[in-house]
Amino acid sequence: MRKIQVITLFPDMFTGVFENSMMWKAQKDNIVELSTVDLREFGIGPRRTVDDTPYGGGDGMLLKPEPLFAAVEKAKENDPTARVLLMTARGERWVQAAAQVHADDSEQGYIFICGRYEGYDERITTLVDEQIRIGDYVLTGGELAAMTVVDSIVRLIPGVLGGEKSAAIESFADGETLEFPQYTRPEEFRGMKVPEVLMSGNHGAIAQWRADNSFKAE
Structure with a gap:
């Protein structure tokens, strides 16, 4: 079973995400083990200090190296070969293709580090295998970004979604195409009708309609 661990100052943020929907199913089916490590x-000390002011001055606080190193080392005890992923605004932009690669690596576990405050002591990067961002913007912390990346990986692991083609035909599966519009019952709702071709039973025509109505990602 693959292990995904998240190092965070706010482990309670992950409770709802990890205990619902596909994340819950993946754990119930013993496909993935999801857990948090409380930074x-x-x-350090009686107040368990995890941050300090930056050398050279500047606003805000940085996560200290000692707690970060200790947390990663503890997580490694649980999964020695796990790759360490740092959520940071200067990381590589996360895309669907990257999620697929990580999902396909069936034995690989991951340790996510969630940044906070103004950042982290740079020395933690010596333990990091990948630096990742989910978009060109800044969040209060790395928790929401880590949730996004974990979800994007876990849902693609075989056996999680269920349908063989569920992930293959969705948006960004080929790196550039957005999924075609889809409809379900009723056939007509408030004057809006389902395209006739989708109810024709002509699979060739349906496939062509879907291809014609897919969008290119910008």
Whole structure:
């Protein structure tokens, strides 16, 4: 079973995500083990301090190296070969193709590091295998980004979604195409009708309609 661990100061944020929908199913079916590592437990001193002011001055606080290193090392005890992924605004932009590659690596586990405050001590990058961002914007912390990346990987692991072609025909599966419009019952709703070709039973015509009505990602 693959292990995905998330190092965070706010482990409670992941409860709803990990205990619902496909994340819950993946764990129930023993496909993935999802867990969090509370960075505060590795804080220094009686107050379990995890941050400090940056050398050279500047606003805000940085995550200290000692708690980060200790947390990664603890997570590695649980999964020695796990790859370490750092959620950071200067990382590689996460795309569907990357999610597929990570999902296909059937034995690989992951340790996600969620940044906070103004950032982290640069020395943590010596333990990191990949630096990732989910878009060209800044979040308060790396938790939401980590949730997004974890979800995008887990849902593509065989056995999670269920349908063999569920992931193959969706948006960005080929790196550039957005999925075609889809409809379900009723046939007509508030004057809006389902395209006749979709109810024709002509699979060739349906495939052509779907191809013609797919969009190119910008």
